[in-house]
Amino acid sequence: MLRKHFAAEGVSTKEYLPYRPEGLPAKVVAVANFKGGVGKTSTAAHLAMSAALDGYRVLVIDLDSQGSMTSILGGNVADEWQTVFPLIAKDYAQAVQQENRVRNAAGQSEIPLDETLNEALKTGPGDVIQKTHWPNIDLIGAQLNLYWAEFQIPVWRMGLRSWPLWDGLTNFLHQDGVLDDYDIVFLDTPPALGYLTINALAAADILLVPLGASFLEFDSTGRFFDMLYTTFASIEDGENAAQRAAGLPELKFEWDVVRAIITRFDASQQTDMANVIQAYFGDFMNAYRQDYTALVGQAGEQVNGIYEADYRDFNRDTYVRGRETFDRTYAEFKEVLIGCWWRDTHMGDKADG
Numbered sequence: 001m002l003r004k005h006f007a008a009e010g011v012s013t014k015e016y017l018p019y020r021p022e023g024l025p026a027k028v029v030a031v032a033n034f035k036g037g038v039g040k041t042s043t044a045a046h047l048a049m050s051a052a053l054d055g056y057r058v059l060v061i062d063l064d065s066q067g068s069m070t071s072i073l074g075g076n077v078a079d080e081w082q083t084v085f086p087l088i089a090k091d092y093a094q095a096v097q098q099e100n101r102v103r104n105a106a107g108q109s110e111i112p113l114d115e116t117l118n119e120a121l122k123t124g125p126g127d128v129i130q131k132t133h134w135p136n137i138d139l140i141g142a143q144l145n146l147y148w149a150e151f152q153i154p155v156w157r158m159g160l161r162s163w164p165l166w167d168g169l170t171n172f173l174h175q176d177g178v179l180d181d182y183d184i185v186f187l188d189t190p191p192a193l194g195y196l197t198i199n200a201l202a203a204a205d206i207l208l209v210p211l212g213a214s215f216l217e218f219d220s221t222g223r224f225f226d227m228l229y230t231t232f233a234s235i236e237d238g239e240n241a242a243q244r245a246a247g248l249p250e251l252k253f254e255w256d257v258v259r260a261i262i263t264r265f266d267a268s269q270q271t272d273m274a275n276v277i278q279a280y281f282g283d284f285m286n287a288y289r290q291d292y293t294a295l296v297g298q299a300g301e302q303v304n305g306i307y308e309a310d311y312r313d314f315n316r317d318t319y320v321r322g323r324e325t326f327d328r329t330y331a332e333f334k335e336v337l338i339g340c341w342w343r344d345t346h347m348g349d350k351a352d353g
């Protein structure tokens, strides 16, 4: 690869490789909001493409059974076995195996593993991660069957109450060197605070919450934050009683950074509302507002993201402004990303939890 060559040969003092501190794992970025159509997938897809163009190695995980992200990246997903489904199943199956060892020793009967779970135990990253036509972007795709996970996860949990149902995705990312193989992992989530979204939020270092500058989206995003807080506080409460009793460290969900980001912004109509939202969210708000652009607004169905849009299909102004708005969204994201890595190197990694 040219980038590697120039970084090694060094034709000038300029740095060609994107910044990631030596030895630190990839950053995991979840894009979430239970409100539908706020720009989660567009934001995640364009950040992933910008980061790839910038030289980062990117893994995108589609957690939405609608599979929009998967189509944008041209993914092929035959059934749930090419999605995160078997990874979460495997996590549960491993928890059951561990429990069964304890039960065996105590002479108690085992929890049975069905065919699906036995199959899932054999799944590794290579079975679910696919290449895309983007050299630096790999994908774990989604399709309709993934929705089954929302029914299956609580059933598994009833079979083994001690299984942490929010941890499957985190455990997958930390196993088999996935976080070493990539620089950034983007998680696109469905418009719901279901079990897959909870897995994404639990795995994330950086949480991005897109919203449009309208009252409805502002209102429902406020409720999304409330619900997030309540959901994770109740998981922590439930868990920590047991952890304390067992003398184990307590569970605490935390993110390096949480950022709300205005999407599909129309400065001529929405500046007042955007200012209200900015004042309300304060430091949790991105400074840059991602503009509404016909580059995704209309071409979105035929074109797989603006970096693949043909400039000849648009008037010059539309094209330039469309590119610029996503470039600037990425520029601000990159500052946040590098800030997180900088803190990890200079102030020690955040406490595990």
Ligand SMILES: Nc1ncnc2c1ncn2[C@@H]1O[C@H](COP(=O)(O)OP(=O)(O)OP(=O)(O)O)[C@@H](O)[C@H]1O
Pocket (backbone or CB within 6 Å): 035, 036, 037, 038, 039, 040, 041, 042, 043, 064, 068, 189, 190, 191, 263, 264, 265, 290, 291, 292, 293, 294, 296, 297, 298, 300
């Ligand atoms: N900056 C933008 N300018 C114009 N249109 C946009 C922009 N961002 C997103 N859109 C359009 O808005 C619609 C919703 O966007 P997107 O699919 O990214 O939202 P979402 O939050 O992922 O939706 P869902 O909740 O269904 O997953 C899409 O038709 C998309 O093309």
Ligand SMILES: [Mg+2]
Pocket (backbone or CB within 6 Å): 040, 041, 042, 064, 068, 189, 190
């Ligand atoms: Mg989406």
